[in-house]
Amino acid sequence: MLDIVISSRSTEIIPGFTVRRLLPYQLRRMVGPFIFMDHGGPIGMPTAIHSNLDVLPHPHIGLSTVSYLFSGEIVHRDSLGVQQAIKPGEVNWMTAGKGIAHSERFEDPAIRAGGKLEMLQTWVALPERDEESDPSFHNYKPEQLPVFTDTGVWLRMIAGEAFGLKSGVKTTSPLFYLHVVLEEGARFGLPEGYSERGVYIVHGSIRVNGVQYQEGQLLVFSTGVDPVILAAERTTLMMLGGEHLGDRYIWWNFVSSRRERIEQAKEDWRQGRILLPPSDNAEYIPLPATQSRPAGGPPPNTLS
Structure with missing residues (x-):
């Protein structure tokens, strides 16, 4: 039986970059452990605006981010010191666990010259036993x-x-x-x-x-x-x-089975306890106001 059909909603994650958002959805917040899904592009990247589309360092807890490109290139940097160019057909799996910060920037010369970018980013919720695991990043070639x-x-x-x-x-x-x-x-x-x-x-x-x-x-x-x-x-x-992992709360870039853990993550980011990428620490996305729509994740919202 077909349970539900979710039509994508246009969401501007940063000025000039609109994605098609599938998850979370009001009537279906997860599919198995997948709690977030964005389809970005295909979009041309004119030289005049490419720097404005960079996603500045921002935090995550309690999830794995999965980036998969159809075209273009993005450079990932995180607080573990990883710097990785993400290319089409690769799987880039970052597990936030107890906390990580990363950035995604457009530095490829072809992108700067107006090349196309198309990608999917999903978030996979972690089992409760792994929510406070050490963060990690892995790149897998096609x-x-x-x-x-x-x-x-x-x-x-x-x-x-x-x-x-x-x-x-x-x-x-x-x-x-x-x-x-x-x-x-x-x-x-x-x-x-x-x-x-x-x-x-x-x-x-x-x-x-x-x-x-x-x-x-x-x-x-x-x-x-x-x-x-x-x-x-x-x-x-x-x-x-x-397989469904149970209910999860999601607020901005934070996912947890416990509401109080989300509150702790907010304070950790305010106080600088989640480290910035060592090679990209000159700027970052501050903790948003409750009703704002920040980059790097869905609008702040507590879901269960």
């Missing part, structure tokens, strides 16, 4: 990720397990995250064995049970249902899901 091809079908296993494939990306709970490309007329299914499953249409359109769905929609399915997905045209999908 050649490290399993790929499957069949007539009219190409897929890359970004993280987790599905369809007999297993990614080497380190995760903390049962999940799957797939990049799938279907040629027109190709048929495909959903991974089995997970209680919560979603299909996001990045480009193109699909039909499920005779109903057509378009680019920018996230379809969420119940367990035990195995729909056939028919590509109405050449289509790019992201499939994601897993």
Whole structure:
């Protein structure tokens, strides 16, 4: 059964950079452990504005951020001292745990010359036992990720397990995250064995049970249902899901199973107890006012 169809909402995360936001959604705040999902681009990066699109250092707790690019390049710097250029097809998995700060900047010459950027960023909530773990960052190259091809079908296993494939990306709970490309007329299914499953249409359109769905929609399915997905045209999908971890609070860039931990994170950022990236510490995003809409995360809001 199709539980819900979530249509993306345009959200300006920083002046000049609007993304399509899927999660969190008022009627469906998580899909498995995935608690946040933004689709940015495709967007041209004119020289005159690229520096304004940089996401300055900002904090996270209680989650893993997953950055996946279709085009362009972003430079990641974090408080562990990591500096990593993020390129298309790579998986960049940063686990915040008890606290980390990072920045995302546009420094590639091709981007500066007006190149295109398109990316997905998701956040994966951590199991309670891992919410206060030490922060970490890992970059995985495309050649490290399993790929499957069949007539009219190409897929890359970004993280987790599905369809007999297993990614080497380190995760903390049962999940799957797939990049799938279907040629027109190709048929495909959903991974089995997970209680919560979603299909996001990045480009193109699909039909499920005779109903057509378009680019920018996230379809969420119940367990035990195995729909056939028919590509109405050449289509790019992201499939994601897993096991529900329980309720979570989310405020700005902070995720936790405990409301009081969110309050502690606010004070930690105010007082400078979450360190800035050592190679990018001249500026940062201050803790926002309750009703503001800061960069680096969703509008401040407490959800459960």
